Structures are given as C-alpha cells and as structure tokens.
Amino acid sequence: MERKRAKREGGADNGGADSGGADSHSRGRAVAEVKLDGAGCSGGGDGSLWAQCGHGQAKEPVVFRGAAVHWPSAFWSPTLLATHQAFGRCNVKALFHRANERPASEADCITRETTLKQFAQWILQGDRSTPPPPPPARDVDAACRGGRVADAVKSEPEPSESDSKHKKCANLDNAAFWFGTEGAVTRCHYDTYGCNLAVQLDGTKRWTMFPPGVARGMYPTRLPFEESTVRSSVDVEAPDASAHPDFVALAAHAAQWVELGPGDVLFVPHGWWHHVRCTSTAISTNLWISHPADKRALLSEAMTQYVVACVSEQQPTWFCPTQSPVTPSQALALLGAALDANGVHLQHDRDSGDITEALLRRRIAEALINPSVIQDVVDGVLR
C-alpha cells in the first residue's frame, strides 16, 4: 500500500483544467479528514468509520484517509484487471467520451459491450483513438462506463468476502465499480436514494460536492427516465455565469472538495451533489447505503416514471439508454407499490366510489393541473 499512497501523493495536483469554476478550488473548502489507520467499519462502535458517519445520518462529507488499505480489493490495479482470468468473464457495458469533454449524461457517450479484462488491456495499451473491439456475442451482466474516446468504466461485480463484511455492517443495498483513465468525468448529480461510501482502490480522483440546500443554484434536470439520478445543468468545472447565475451566487461558495488516493474512503451524505474527475487512471468502488428518506424518494421516483411513461410513445430517442421503459399501467402499479411502502393504501373514494387505480389517476391529474405546477411546466417547455 505504500507504493499506492506514493502514487497518490505524486499525482495529487494533476489533471482538470483550472477553469475558474468551483472545481478549480477557488471557492468552498476541503472536506474534513479523519485518519482511522485501517480500522474500517469494524462493528459500528464509536470509533468506527460508520459511527463517525452518524450511522449514515451525518450531514457533512468526511474523508477517512487510508481506511480501506486492508481490503482484499485494495491491491486491484489496471494490470491485475488486464491479466487475471476472472475479469475476462466479467461482461461490462463501457461508456466512452472524448478527452477534455464532460458529457452531460450517459446518453452523450459511446457504448461498447466488452469485458473488464479487455477494457483494462485497452487502457494499458495507451492508444485511445478507438474503443476496444467488441468481444464475441454474450450476455452483458454488468453496466459500465468509460472514456477518452474512453475514460471511465463502472460495473457491478460481486463484493469480495471482506467487502461483504462492510456490506453487513453498513446495511449495503447496492455497490458499483468504477474504472477510468485520467480525465474521465462523472458530471455533477445527486443520487435520490441512500448515502454513499466511495472507496478508492487505485489511482486518484477529485470529488467536488455541494450540499442539498443549494439546489436552486445547481439547476436540477433529469434524463427521462433515469431512476435515482438528478443531474445538474451546470458544468461545475466551467460554469456559465450568464446561463446559471444562481450557481455563482448561491452554490459555488458552498463547494467541498477532496482528492482521494488508494485506501481512502469518502462519506457522501444523503442528497449531496457530486462531480467526480479521475486525476490519474483510477479504480474505485462505492457502496450505496439505505437512508430513512428513501421511502419518500421511492414515491417521487415512481411519480416521475409515471409522468414520463404517460408522455412518451414506445421508446423515444431521448429515452435514457441504460433504462428499460415501462408502460403507463406498469408505472402506475409501481406507484401504487411506492404508496403502500409509505403506508398509504388507497382503496376507494367514499364520494365517487372510484377504485384504487382510477382514484390514483384522478388525484395525479388534479395535482398536475394545479396552476403553479402548470406554470413551472410551461416555463420548462419554453426554456
């Protein structure tokens, strides 16, 4: 691990244009740091990483330097991924973007189905002018992302035994794996569910984060329909003050940033916006952990999906490429389930005698035609 830490310290300030945006660190402050000396999440007691995150309820990000140095996956490197047979069986969907671009979403990337091993070999061979060749046809069992043309890859491998320990004590619902070249960027967004522990395994990444309270300055937008991700319209590395004046006025000063190196673990609180740049070839994983606000988020996500299902025909070109569309009645059933999860059980309306589905449709229609909602929609359409 000494080798890995040396790499982090050597490369800490590379990569990322000093654009005058929030990512240039001209505003905001560094994330608070805690050093755990490899204690990990051991048991959730007071000194543990998890306790120091308020068991997921902490309201500010915190970075635990070196907390994952003893994870078995801490020795993962591009060379290991490029040579170990197991990674040749890990089928991934890689997303590629051009060097120096910061694509607004996955919809703006080139997609290739490949294996993690082949993707790692492609990264190591250094020629970024074309994406890796497609492997023989096979089922894709993980979603991925990447770029310059490729820059990042994300997949969902099984956690190792020790990572499962983390899973247990952190009540892990979901995990992802990220592998990208220097310059890979995940544009600013927040995840509607849970909170997040990001674990840097190799290389370095710069995270820039903004609190939920500055949402107006982040100009939220969504890709219809991409569950669980709300994107910012602002390119936080190069904000356009005339298009997004509230970002400069309300949000930029609230930025918190951190450069993660091998073994570092970052706690991202629920609802925090984050923009991530690989400052070297980098491998990381993250654990999404459930949060009490998730039940309510389930409802908002189901409602969003229903509205999108009602206004889209078949699968329009603007539909999120990584998500399967659902019909309005499927979406309505999911909405009913989300209501149930929130303890709202619509049976029938006493006055009209309407049964659940019809009543639900009526309530949604009544809520949507509220003049202030319609005004927001009209403003959005005219923008």
Ligand SMILES: O=C(O)CCC(=O)C(=O)O
């Ligand atoms: O590492 C990245 O590129 C993005 C990570 C991310 O968005 C997340 O963990 O929620």
